[in-house]
Amino acid sequence: MPTYEYEIAALVAAYKDAVGRIKRELERLDLAGLSRANAEIALAEIARILASLNEESAAWVAANIPAAARGGIVNTLIALGVAETAEQAQALVKFNRMNANMVAAAIADTQADLLAVTQNVDRRVRSAVRQAVADSMRANMAAGINGRRTISRDILTEMRRSLGSAVETGIIDAAGRRWRPEVYVDMVTRTKMAATYNEATTNEAIQRGAFYAVISRHNATDACTKWEGRIIRLTAEAPGDYPTYSEAKATGEIWHPNCRHTYIPARRPDRLT
Ligand SMILES: [Zn+2]
Structure with a gap:
């Protein structure tokens, strides 16, 4: 980013x-x-x-x-x-x-x-x-x-x-x-x-039509670290057992003030790992 x-x-x-x-x-x-x-x-x-x-x-x-x-x-x-x-x-x-x-x-x-x-x-x-x-x-x-x-x-x-x-x-x-x-x-x-x-x-x-994404990595040192590389759903309408962006954010661990994490979207979650 x-x-x-x-x-x-x-x-x-x-x-x-x-x-x-x-x-x-x-x-x-x-x-x-x-x-x-x-x-x-x-x-x-x-x-x-x-x-x-x-x-x-x-x-x-x-x-x-x-x-x-x-x-x-x-x-x-x-x-x-x-x-x-x-x-x-x-x-x-x-x-x-x-x-x-x-x-x-x-x-x-x-x-x-x-x-x-x-x-x-x-x-x-x-x-x-x-x-x-x-x-x-x-x-x-x-x-x-x-x-x-x-x-x-x-x-x-x-x-x-x-x-x-x-x-x-x-x-x-x-x-x-x-x-x-x-x-x-x-x-x-x-x-x-x-x-x-x-x-x-x-x-x-x-x-x-791309409803999934993988969270970026920059070797963060805060609570975001454990979210790096994880798959999220960009909408609750998408099937799959992944947290949505809003759910991830609601944990308070990622996308806090000054957070630099972003994500790369994809059509299929199995292509992301
Ligand atoms: Zn962050």
Whole structure:
């Protein structure tokens, strides 16, 4: 399976870059005398950074999810002997109805997942900046009453820390784990690209009457290992005592996040071992 490392790395770099620019924007704030007006100027710049990131990632998804689907179709065309080379197969790729539908859903899904990251960063940063304005005002008031001209270093350090951490959480998942924006984006796109590749493989195979597949091998070191080389059914409609793709996935051992396992379709399971 093509790994799309180069494409994923480019998107992850865009998130890293945006996070870095937001951090620098926050570091530029004069926390010792932070006015609401200055905070709003910084927030407007941050909103621009995130909007352009959203645009870039939407374009990335619209180009790369279909590319992963084409990869899966090529996989099937070669496995079933419809084409001999990847080049020949590329020329024959066409999205059937199942794949057109699946790709549209995968694009929408992935875009929603990525949008959730920038929305979270936006919300956290906004709330941290507004908190900083309030903290700064309060600390200045107290310092003035105490006859000092500037607020204490401890307060400034704490304000810096909470602003910095606001931009470092992209997503908190259902298990309560915090994901840095770029790490989450890497995991989500890798997982969605692999799922799209696999589903496109299945949809093309089923249309061509191939209902079985053998799971790929790359000497995995996780729970997937015991699934390498095993035969699955691509649909519960197919006869035979093999687990279906969904049953294999439901074990939680294979096709987990970041899993790179794919499968090679075949018309007859006895030709696979
Ligand atoms: Zn795996």
